[in-house]
Amino acid sequence: MTLAPIVLPLVMAVVVFLTPSKRWRPRILAATAAVHFALTVAVVRRPSGGAGGADAGWLTLDAPGRLLLALLSALFLACAVYSVGYLRYRVERANRRFCACMLVALGTTSLVAHAQHLGLIWIGLEATTLAIAPLLYFNRTARSIEATWKYLVISSVGIALALLGSFFVGYAALLGGGQASLLFGDLLAHADSLSRPWLRAGFALLLVGYGTKMGLAPMHTWKPDAYGEAPGVVGAILAGAMTSCSYLALLRLTQVTAAAGEGAWADRLLIGFGLASMAVAAALLLGQRDLKRMLANSSVEQMGLLAIAGGMGRGATFAALLHLVNNAFGKGVLFLSAGNLHRAFGGKTTDEIHGGLRRLPISGGLFLLGLFAMTGSPPFGPFLSQLLILDSAFADGRWVVAIAVLALLLVVFAGMGDTTLRALQGRPPGGVRRSSYRDSVATVAPPLALMAIVLLFGVHLPAPVRALIQDAANALEVGR
Amino acid sequence: MMTSFLSSLVAALLLVNLVALGSSRIGTVVRAVALQGVLLGALTVAAHGGAAAGTVVALAAASALIKGWLIPKILFRALRQVAIQREVEPSLGLVPSLLLGAFTTLLAVAASGALPFAEERLAPLLVPASFATIAAGFILLTSRRKAISQVLGYLVLENGIFIFGLLLVQATPFLVEAGILLDLFVGIFVLTIIIHHINREFSSLDTRRLSLLKDDR
Numbered sequence: 001m002t003l004a005p006i007v008l009p010l011v012m013a014v015v016v017f018l019t020p021s022k023r024w025r026p027r028i029l030a031a032t033a034a035v036h037f038a039l040t041v042a043v044v045r046r047p048s049g050g051a052g053g054a055d056a057g058w059l060t061l062d063a064p065g066r067l068l069l070a071l072l073s074a075l076f077l078a079c080a081v082y083s084v085g086y087l088r089y090r091v092e093r094a095n096r097r098f099c100a101c102m103l104v105a106l107g108t109t110s111l112v113a114h115a116q117h118l119g120l121i122w123i124g125l126e127a128t129t130l131a132i133a134p135l136l137y138f139n140r141t142a143r144s145i146e147a148t149w150k151y152l153v154i155s156s157v158g159i160a161l162a163l164l165g166s167f168f169v170g171y172a173a174l175l176g177g178g179q180a181s182l183l184f185g186d187l188l189a190h191a192d193s194l195s196r197p198w199l200r201a202g203f204a205l206l207l208v209g210y211g212t213k214m215g216l217a218p219m220h221t222w223k224p225d226a227y228g229e230a231p232g233v234v235g236a237i238l239a240g241a242m243t244s245c246s247y248l249a250l251l252r253l254t255q256v257t258a259a260a261g262e263g264a265w266a267d268r269l270l271i272g273f274g275l276a277s278m279a280v281a282a283a284l285l286l287g288q289r290d291l292k293r294m295l296a297n298s299s300v301e302q303m304g305l306l307a308i309a310g311g312m313g314r315g316a317t318f319a320a321l322l323h324l325v326n327n328a329f330g331k332g333v334l335f336l337s338a339g340n341l342h343r344a345f346g347g348k349t350t351d352e353i354h355g356g357l358r359r360l361p362i363s364g365g366l367f368l369l370g371l372f373a374m375t376g377s378p379p380f381g382p383f384l385s386q387l388l389i390l391d392s393a394f395a396d397g398r399w400v401v402a403i404a405v406l407a408l409l410l411v412v413f414a415g416m417g418d419t420t421l422r423a424l425q426g427r428p429p430g431g432v433r434r435s436s437y438r439d440s441v442a443t444v445a446p447p448l449a450l451m452a453i454v455l456l457f458g459v460h461l462p463a464p465v466r467a468l469i470q471d472a473a474n475a476l477e478v479g480r
Numbered sequence: 481m482m483t484s485f486l487s488s489l490v491a492a493l494l495l496v497n498l499v500a501l502g503s504s505r506i507g508t509v510v511r512a513v514a515l516q517g518v519l520l521g522a523l524t525v526a527a528h529g530g531a532a533a534g535t536v537v538a539l540a541a542a543s544a545l546i547k548g549w550l551i552p553k554i555l556f557r558a559l560r561q562v563a564i565q566r567e568v569e570p571s572l573g574l575v576p577s578l579l580l581g582a583f584t585t586l587l588a589v590a591a592s593g594a595l596p597f598a599e600e601r602l603a604p605l606l607v608p609a610s611f612a613t614i615a616a617g618f619i620l621l622t623s624r625r626k627a628i629s630q631v632l633g634y635l636v637l638e639n640g641i642f643i644f645g646l647l648l649v650q651a652t653p654f655l656v657e658a659g660i661l662l663d664l665f666v667g668i669f670v671l672t673i674i675i676h677h678i679n680r681e682f683s684s685l686d687t688r689r690l691s692l693l694k695d696d697r
Contacts, residue, residue: 058653119656126663133670142681146690149627149674156634156667157621163660164614164641170648175598180648182656195596225693284695293695 003059004039005069005110008032013103017096025099026084032103033073033080036110040073044468058117058183063471067321068248069113070468071328074453075240076106078446079233082336085442086233089343097134104131105237112245118166118182121249122159125213128242129155135234136226147222147229154222155212162209168202169256171195184252188479191259203257203266206250207273213246214303215296216273217280224284227296228348232339235292239299239335240328247303247324251310251317251476259479263313270311271401277304278408285415289349291338294419295331298374301412302327308405309389312396314480318473319388325469326373326381326457329450333370336447337363341423343437350419355428362439364424366447371420373454375413381457483601489523490609493643494585497616500636501581502574506628509620510555513635516613517547520642527602527646535654539661543642546661551635551668558628558672562679569686572623584615598647606643613640627675627685631668638664 012032016025044066061069083102087095105128112124133152137144166182174180176193187194212219227235250270257266281301288294306327309320338348340363345353356364373380376387386409393402456462493516500512521544528536570577588611597603617637621630645652645660675685682689 058656117653117656119652119660123656123659123663126667130663130666130670133674137674137677140677143692145674145677145681146692149678149687149690150693152667152671152674153621153630153634156671157637160634160637160641164644167641167644167648170652171598171644174648175596180650182648182652197595224695228693288695290695 002043002061003114005036005043005073006059006107006114008036008039009103009107009110013100013107016103017100019096022091022095025095026080026087029099029102030077030080030084033077033106036106037073037077040069044070045464058120059111059114060116061114062116063468063475064248064252064321065113065115067325067468067472068244069110071244071325072106072109072113072241075236075328075332075450076102076109078332078336078450079236082233082236082339082443082446085440086231086339086343088440088442089437093138093140098138101131101134102237105135105241109241109245112249116184118169118184118187118253119163122163122166125162125210125242125245125249126159128245129159129213132234132238132242135237136230138231138234139229141229144229147225150222151226154219158209158212158219160209161205161212165202165205165207165209168198168205169194169253172198172202184256187256188259191256191479192261194256194260196260196262199257199260200262200265203253203262204269206253207269210246210250211273211307214243214250214307215277215300216303216307217277217300220277220280220300223300224290224293224296227299227335228290228293230292232292232335232337232342235295235338236332236335239295239331243299243303244324244328247306247310250307251320254310255476255478255480258313263480267311267313270307271398274304274307274309274311275401275404275408277301277307278405278412279304282408282411282415285412285419288415288419289351291341291348291350291353291419291423292335294416295334295338298334298412298416299327299331301408302331302374305386305389305405308393308401312389312392312398314477315395316389316392317476318469319385319392321469321472321476322457322461323382323385323389325465326385326454329454329457330370330374330380330382332450333366333447333454334374336443336450337367337370340437340439340443340447341367344435345428346435350422352429353423355426356424359428360439362444363447366444366451368420368424369451370447370454371416373451373458375416376409379455379458381454384458384461486523486526486602486605489519489526490605493519493523493609494612497585497613497636498578498581500632501616501619502578504574506559506626506632507556509629509632510552510559513632513639514548514552516636516639517551518544520544520547520639523643524646524649527606528649536649539649539654539657542658543661546665547635547639551665554669554672555628555631558675561676562628562685569625569629570623571625572619577619577623580619581612581616584619585612588612588615603647606646610640610643613637613643616640625686625688627678627687628672630687631671631675634671635668 175195524540620633
């Protein structure tokens, strides 16, 4: 029962794969996501059962795991409903692998949310990487295959380094206490006896490995290609789900490293990678013409901000987790509405897209609101979480970091705003062929719902959500 | 006696790295990597000597089977399907690759000397072997132009990490080890599928041709 969020999607992936009807597969996908969401709500509302800690098994849903599971489940539900509408417009394409791989990705990301063992987290993330690969080349164009190759090779090498890093951390434990364990609870409990050189090497490798999945610079190079060529809905999963899973893994490791007395060193690494990512992304966002590549670079920037927040130590954890949630849902809005614009204009650059607001008032409007939200404008959620991150940077005395972040956020706003306005303003080009795409309930309701959540989180963070995030933050600050 | 057997296995592994780095034909590299997979299986059992539990033996057998037989089989099939010329086309010549491989092996031995070990039987042998194999994997991965050679580089890299993992067999539950092996296998499988598509779309396996995607302002 307790492992249902992992098992259900994997079983349903097989069912979907064996379903002969092309029309029914997306419906089964959406129904499974809905049941998964209901299960998740039930699990998350249950008063804290698995407390984590030293006695936890390999698969226990602790407080950070609950938050991640809730985030993943809500995002996947939106994406699954959207897929029903999206695949209706792509009837020419086979959708068997698409639906099955979406469900496998839901199962494997849920596994990451439950995993308390470094090796198990690795398995979940690698399986997610592989499940998403066929989704990337859904369009079977030369461009999408090139993107998939780069994604697979770079991610595989990155994640191989993460495995080596996990082994190093295990060896640090072996050297310290004799009992080698890769369980977070054990690692935390015996943190002060961990062998420092091996732990440092392990943390660095894991940061590079999982940083590759997140898209931290300089390991971000696959990201614009993959996000740019993937269907919008796959971009939403990559930018919201895979990054969040990797980030939580890194936060857990930072906690262990800090408990072992190497916190200041780990923080410096995180902040360094974070600032580099924000700077690289800001540069790539200026004058960008491709909407999806723009969103990919915006994701690099947000991951940089999250890495910085992760390196801010105590107090910033709540802000970091709130921003993680805001980023996942905000990116969902942007990628899903960008997918609609792509369908309607038959292109994804500002060369093809003009007058997005006239051609698609709802999707265009959502894209605009999503842009304001993700660049940190009030009254949306990311404004609040970015403010909290900056606040803890100032409180921590890291003036230089805070000012650099502020400046980079401004550049990002200018770059993204320019590209977006060029796509949305004006008149739709007359000469280009008119596609049959019209906004429908299935393709508009999911980004609309995500947008409503992002707005709500900025205006009034509901008490249960606040408690969920606070519990997760408290659990991640033990020993720091 | 056991220790000398271990050392000869490790020496054989390192030799295979150099064979993979110095061969001009892809088929030879595939066979070398397959042999490395079998040697790894033997190393797993040898490293844990008489104390090797049933799960360790099962893991060794599974790993030898997948790396020594199944993955090479998939790779040879991919080679036949794409019907390419069998030369590896290195961007770094074979002799420089070999010299670089030998140099990184020495470097690995030197670097391992600076690290603390938990015990003195396995670690001083396995840690340098692991680092040297990882380095060989990286050289293959970055200095070969054909997509399939890069997959082979990734496999060697993964083998190097596996050698390090042998120090932690007690810490990683059997299921986790099996999961890692399964992910590796599926990963190689997916990569060969993409190779097939690359060959169809680009009429070549030369990864330099994969240059459609870039930021044009």
